[in-house]
Amino acid sequence: MICFVNEERCVGCGLCVRVCPLDVFRMVPRDGRRKPVACAVYPEDCMSCFICEEYCPANCLYVSPERSPLHAVWPFHEEIEKTKNGGNK
Numbered sequence: 612m613i614c615f616v617n618e619e620r621c622v623g624c625g626l627c628v629r630v631c632p633l634d635v636f637r638m639v640p641r642d643g644r645r646k647p648v649a650c651a652v653y654p655e656d657c658m659s660c661f662i663c664e665e666y667c668p669a670n671c672l673y674v675s676p677e678r679s680p681l682h683a684v685w686p687f688h689e690e691i692e693k694t695k696n697g698g699n700k
Contacts, residue, residue, distance in 0.1 A: 613675045614651040614663070620671035621648040627663040627672060636663065 623646025638647040
C-alpha cells in the first residue's frame with residue numbers, strides 16, 4: 612500500500628495516471644524539468660495492484676503491499692519525515 616516514485620527516473624509519460632484504477636497519481640510540474648513527473652498524491656488509496664509498476668517504461672515506481680517493519684515499532688516516523696523535508700510532508 613505504499614507507493615514510491617523515483618522522480619529522477621520519471622520520464623513524464625503519464626501512464627501511471629492513466630492505468631491506476633484508484634486515481635492515486637498526478638503529474639506534477641517540477642522546477643528545472645521539461646515535463647511534469649509522477650507523484651503519488653493519494654498513496655493511502657493504493658490497493659497494491661502493481662499495474663503502475665508493470666506499465667512504467669522507466670521503472671521508477673515501487674509498490675509495497677506492506678509497511679516496513681520500522682513503521683510497526685517506531686511511531687514517530689511521520690515526524691522524522693517532516694523534519695527531513697523541512698516541515699513539508
